[in-house]
Amino acid sequence: METRHFVMESFDGPSPEGRFTIVAKDALKLADDERAQAPKPSRGYLTADIGSGTTSVTLLPVGIGNLEYPASGYVSIGGKEICAFTRSGDVLTLTRARYNTAAVAHKSQDRVQLCLEYVGQSPATILRDLFVTYAGVPAAYIDLNDWQEEASAFLGVLYSALIPEPTGVNKLASELVQQAALAVWWDDLHRQMRMRVLRPILSDAALFDDQNILSRSMRIKDQHEKRLSQVWVYYGLVNPLTKADDPTNYRSLHVSGDLLAEADYGQPAVKKIYARFIPEFGRQVAQRAGDIVLGQYRFPPRLMTFQTFRGVEPLPELGMGCNVMAQPMQTDTGAPAVIPSQITRITPQESGFLIEAPELRFVGEPIDLGDRTIIINSNVQNFNWRASYDRLYPAPTVDDEIICIINPGVLVGSNSTSLAAFVLGDWPAFANLTIRLRGGIRGKGGAGGKGGSAGSGGGNGSAGGTALYARHAFKLELFEGASLWGGGGGGGGGAGGPSGSISGGGRGGGGGGGAGVAAGAGGSGNNPGRGGSATGGGSGGSGGGEAGGGRSGGNPGNAGDRGGTGTNPTLSGGNGGGAGAAIDGNSYSTKTGPTNTLRGRLIN
Incomplete structure (x- = not known):
């Protein structure tokens, strides 16, 4: 006798004859959207209005912080803004405008919803958390080690998401199952929830044919x-x-x-x-x-429905990958066709089983599980290779070839001269890294110096920013049309004119901003300097009276010019900002391709 395990949904009875009717479902029913939500709704709310710059808020009701909010994480305030937080009691210290949301004002009573964040995790870990933590599936129903080994052996990538509002667990799990190409089902014989990475059915998988399929029970439907x-x-x-x-x-x-x-x-x-x-x-x-x-x-998959006998191998199990061979299925040559399939439904009967098995065919090249490539195909600022890698792939191994490709026309820039546009990050010593640069990596342009006031020298321009920063060996493959440019230095501000009552006094002109994807701003002055552009430094502004003019910011990878000198008495213009480095960590690089793609210093 076989025992099958289900979750009791409802019962009715007794009837006049003393009978009870029981409705039972598989354990996945616990994850239905109307029953299970992730994250769980938070009950905290703001005690007072806050502005767009507020960084500390207090929650009500009193004590809700310790009850429902962890020591740190992310919250959604009023459904309008995501903030990172740390917590002490009911007080949250906020870092505003996270996850591409804008810092805005919020009203008293606005809800503060705890977000659910997954960063660089196996789909096995995410699904188990959704099912156990949020749907109430008993942890004993999921063999996490088995799931993780399956994902590691046949998938080899990681997934990330921030869920800011309560969302149906079934919806989230179904999305991840589709995006990771998985199958998840309830094994009612062994009281286990199973997970399998979709992959081709092996030729020696269990076979259903005329020897174990009940005669004339086969039904085939093309699912156009x-x-x-x-x-x-x-x-x-x-x-x-x-x-x-x-x-x-x-x-x-x-x-x-x-x-x-x-x-x-x-x-x-x-x-x-x-x-x-x-x-x-x-x-x-x-x-x-x-x-x-x-x-x-790619081809309309066939749905096969057939019956088998009890006591005849193989014993069908839900989720089983199998091969089905039965008339009238044939190849183009007339030979019996073998259809790779996966069993998705079993109805036990007195003499056997009624089975549904849709075709599970894979067309195209096999997936390379060792591929550890990241492709940058849209403009981005302050890219950290290792941080992005960790959101997509497991820890590198000695056999991995880790590649980052910057596509043609794509620019990797920086929003600060103190931050490199592209940072390799920290890697194990054995990591084999290759950058294929077809687009651009460019440091930020330095700001122009301020024009000096009467009797004062001009302000110095700021140095340009670094394009690429590395402290680990890497191969750099350069292609025609690529650009690896340090930021241009800001132009020096012009010196001020004579002070006091001497004629000809005036303020110096502002220096021009240096070149960069995020170009440097022009300095203030009698006439402000112009900001730089992606490909050129901005011009300096003219001075008043006998004051000196500001000078131009540097082109990509070049220093800014020194500011003009005032007269009577002579005062110095500001120094031009230094050229940004094309590569800080040049000794770690092995370069191939045209070196005219490099502009700026090569240091360290």
Whole structure:
């Protein structure tokens, strides 16, 4: 006798005959959206109005901080802004405007919702947390080690997301299952929740054929409504507070397409996936998701329904990958066709089992689980390679080839001269790193110096920022059209004219800003200097009377010019800001390709 395990949904009875009716479901029912939400709703709210610059708030009701909020994390205030926080009692110390939201004023009584954040985690870990922590699935139902080993062996990538509002667990789990190409099901025989990474069915998997399929029980249906010729994967969610199914809320798009399939069937069939769990720079991960879905549904998958006998091998189990061979299925040559399938439904019967097994076919090249590539395909500032890697991939191993590609036309810049545009980050000594630069990495331009007031010298321009910073060995492959440029230094401010009542007094002109993706601002003065541009330094402003004029900011990788000198008495103009480094950590690099793509100092 077999025992199958379910969760009791409801019961009715007794009837006049003393009978009870029981409705039982599998454990996944606990994750239904109307029953389970993640994160759980928070009851805290603001005690008073706050402005856009407020960094400390107190929550009500009294004591709610210790009850519902951790020592640190992220909160959504009024559904308008995400803030990082640390907590002491009911007081939150805030870092405003996180996750691409803007700092805005909030009203007293605005709700303060605790967010749920996953950063660089295995889908096994995320799913287990959703099911156990938020849906109340008993932890004993999930073998986390088994799930993690499955994901590590057959997937090898990580996922990240911030969930700012209570959202159905089933919705979140279903999204992740699709984006990671998984199957999750309830094993009612062993009282376990199972997870499998979708992959080709092996040729020696369990076989169902005329030897174990009940005669004339086979039914085959072509599921034409599931055919696909294009899969669009939107990834890199911009603002978690806006709609997750809005394509304008995603930075990037990968399209997996099969034009031959469209020609074969006469029209396109498009599926859109809004991948909140795939962060920016995850093009390889998005491509994998799109390619697997397209490979499954490039041809209309067949749904097979058949019956088997009890006591005949193989014993069918839910989720089992198998091969099905039965008439009238044939190859083009007339030989019996073997259809790779996965069992998705089993109905036990007195003499056997009624089985549903949709075709599970993979078309295209196998997925390279060792690929550790990050592709930057849109402009970004202050990129940290290791931090981005950790959101997508597990810890590097000695065999991994870790690659970062900056696509043509893409610029990696910086919003501060004290921060490099591209930082390698900290890696183990064995890490094999390669940058393929087809776009640009450019430091920030320095600010122009201020024009001196009457009787004073001009202000110095600021130094340009660094483009690339490294303290680990790496290969740098440079391509035609690429640019690795330090920021231009700011131009010096002009000296002021004579002080006192001597004629000709006046303020010096402001220095021009240095070149950079984020260019330096012009300095103030009698006439302010012009800000720089992405490719050139700004011109200096003219001085008043006998005051000196400001001078130009530096072009990419060049120092700014020294400010003009005032007269009677002679005063010095400000020094031009130094040139930003193209590479700080040049001794760690091995370069190939055209070196005319480099502008700026090569240091350390």
